[in-house]
Amino acid sequence: MSAGATTTEANPFLEGLMAPVHEESDDRGLEVIGKLPDGLNGVFTRIGPNPQFSPKGAYHPFDGDGMVHAVYLEGGKARYRNRWIESKGLLAERKRGRACYGSVSEFSIPEEDVMSEGGMMKNTANTHFVRHADRFLALLEAGKPTEVSRELDTVGEFDFAGKLMGSMTAHPKIDPKTGEMIFFGYSPLPPYLQYHVADKFGVLVHSAVIEIPAPVMMHDFAITENHAVFIDSPAIFDIEAMMRHEPGIRWEPERGTRIGVVPRRGGNEDVRWFDIDPCYMVHVFNAFESGNTIELRAPSFDTMPGGLQFDSPEQTEEPFPRKWVLDLSTGSVSSEQTDDRAGEFPRINDRHTGLRNRYMYNVMARNWGFGFDFNGVVKYDNDSGKGRTFTYGDTTVVGDHAFAPDPAGQAEDDGFLMTLGVDRETEQSELMILDARKIEDGPVARVQIPRRVPLGFHANWMPE
Numbered sequence: 001m002s003a004g005a006t007t008t009e010a011n012p013f014l015e016g017l018m019a020p021v022h023e024e025s026d027d028r029g030l031e032v033i034g035k036l037p038d039g040l041n042g043v044f045t046r047i048g049p050n051p052q053f054s055p056k057g058a059y060h061p062f063d064g065d066g067m068v069h070a071v072y073l074e075g076g077k078a079r080y081r082n083r084w085i086e087s088k089g090l091l092a093e094r095k096r097g098r099a100c101y102g103s104v105s106e107f108s109i110p111e112e113d114v115m116s117e118g119g120m121m122k123n124t125a126n127t128h129f130v131r132h133a134d135r136f137l138a139l140l141e142a143g144k145p146t147e148v149s150r151e152l153d154t155v156g157e158f159d160f161a162g163k164l165m166g167s168m169t170a171h172p173k174i175d176p177k178t179g180e181m182i183f184f185g186y187s188p189l190p191p192y193l194q195y196h197v198a199d200k201f202g203v204l205v206h207s208a209v210i211e212i213p214a215p216v217m218m219h220d221f222a223i224t225e226n227h228a229v230f231i232d233s234p235a236i237f238d239i240e241a242m243m244r245h246e247p248g249i250r251w252e253p254e255r256g257t258r259i260g261v262v263p264r265r266g267g268n269e270d271v272r273w274f275d276i277d278p279c280y281m282v283h284v285f286n287a288f289e290s291g292n293t294i295e296l297r298a299p300s301f302d303t304m305p306g307g308l309q310f311d312s313p314e315q316t317e318e319p320f321p322r323k324w325v326l327d328l329s330t331g332s333v334s335s336e337q338t339d340d341r342a343g344e345f346p347r348i349n350d351r352h353t354g355l356r357n358r359y360m361y362n363v364m365a366r367n368w369g370f371g372f373d374f375n376g377v378v379k380y381d382n383d384s385g386k387g388r389t390f391t392y393g394d395t396t397v398v399g400d401h402a403f404a405p406d407p408a409g410q411a412e413d414d415g416f417l418m419t420l421g422v423d424r425e426t427e428q429s430e431l432m433i434l435d436a437r438k439i440e441d442g443p444v445a446r447v448q449i450p451r452r453v454p455l456g457f458h459a460n461w462m463p464e
């Protein structure tokens with residue numbers, strides 16, 4: 001067994017609040033404590049790993065079959081629905097009634113008949129759920145997007161009419177002005193990084209290979225009005241080690257971290273790289289242009305978190321919000337930590353993606369092991385440099401907070417933060433809705449879900 005690759009006996013990622021659920025449910029007329037905001041209609045999703053079958057050996061949360069949990073808000077009423085992503089790999093496993101795929105931490109090639117039905121790797125699509133060009137996409141950065149209906153039925157892998165070569169990040173950016181979806185895909189095998197733009201109709205209109213010296217785990221990136229911004233951190237894939245069931249990613253800080261800036265329709269020859277101190281960014285808040293500079297903000301780890309290296313999930317590194325200013329005229333870069341409150345799962349009002357934003361939201365944790373023990377949210381005002389916080393109850397665990405614009409509002413923070421919370425003791429799950437203008441008041445509405453929703457990855461809100 002490789003380090004951190006806990007087996008089915010005593011696997012913290014398959015127990016307690018992370019234990020998978022085995023039912024697909026539909027619950028209508030959910031009880032609401034407080035009051036749903038007027039006019040807030042749409043679908044809230046939270047996706048995460050939920051293995052249908054007991055793992056063959058090691059299990060890491062990155063391995064689990066994707067399950068989408070959705071809360072639909074419709075004319076003042078709320079309903080819940082959850083569905084597995086029915087990947088080809090999961091269908092192959094269902095046919096055989098057992099797990100057929102290995103773990104990221106104990107990679108193995110599946111049997112030939114399984115591989116011919118479900119592929120070399122299972123595309124669990126367990127990481128994020130987005131809407132673009134009226135298409136709902138469940139995303140896993142190691143695979144192609146999976147199209148899903150609004151009612152969560154799996155349509156199948158979506159490859160942009162055969163144009164998408166390689167995988168797609170779970171964190172595409174949608175330009176609020178042009179409607180384009182800008183994204184990338186990385187791979188442990190060459191080409192290590194590809195950059196893509198889909199137009200507002202969902203047609204892939206630009207692709208370019210960006211050369212980087214080594215295959216790295218690149219989870220997120222940023223856009224500005226005219227550029228895409230890549231983060232090349234020294235989290236290096238080692239496939240041979242993976243085949244030996246040793247940790248497949250190594251942190252090599254001596255290689256340094258670089259930020260790459262490429263024009264929105266540019267390619268490798270246009271990239272400008274900026275060297276920064278070695279650090280790892282899992283996610284970014286946002287980036288925007290101001291004259292000849294680009295400001296990028298992200299929570300930053302001094303080193304790659306153990307859990308992401310498929311290793312030492314107990315190891316705790318704290319991420320702190322940081323700002324980099326890249327000067328495109330001089331090639332210089334400045335950097336500063338902007339707060340001493342650790343936080344991750346950064347979000348903004350998506351209507352400001354790539355544009356100047358004033359507010360940012362970050363999730364706080366009781367501890368920063370890879371245990372998903374999140375308990376609060378901080379709202380930053382970048383004009384004042386101050387942050388305001390809300391901490392949930394002692395037994396509540398929350399996650400990613402999606403921003404839902406208030407249909408009656410115009411200001412950047414006119415909106416609501418939505419997250420799934422679960423009580424450790426009662427296992428009651430709730431959709432928490434906070435008013436982004438005054439998060440310190442706590443939830444204005446708590447939608448009661450009559451079953452436990454396991455802890456997972458990203459949340460999103462897709463308004464009507």
Ligand SMILES: [Fe+2]
Pocket residue numbers: 127170171219283458
């Ligand atoms: Fe993510």
